[in-house]
Amino acid sequence: xxxxxxxxxxxxxxxxxxxxxxxxxxxxxxxxxxxxxxxxxxxxxxxxxxxxxxxxxxxxxxxxxxxxxxxxxxxxxx
Numbered sequence: 001x002x003x004x005x006x007x008x009x010x011x012x013x014x015x016x017x018x019x020x021x022x023x024x025x026x027x028x029x030x031x032x033x034x035x036x037x038x039x040x041x042x043x044x045x046x047x048x049x050x051x052x053x054x055x056x057x058x059x060x061x062x063x064x065x066x067x068x069x070x071x072x073x074x075x076x077x078x
Contacts, residue, residue: 020058028052035059 025035027045034047043052043059055061 017057023058025059 027035029050030048
């Protein structure tokens with residue numbers, strides 16, 4: 001936790017975002033837990049050097065999950 005001001009709910013949201021930002025994620029290419037954040041929305045694997053676009057604080061954002069689901073449904077129906 002970084003500050004003691006601005007209310008408990010805001011502090012919890014900030015803490016959750018910072019924790020998600022620092023977490024290592026599984027690489028979709030090599031399936032190792034080596035995916036880390038390089039910048040806002042840029043994620044890179046330290047094992048296979050693959051670079052991905054994702055969410056600002058987490059590799060998979062809620063909006064990205066919805067979009068991927070809609071694309072998969074659309075491609076099945078075509």
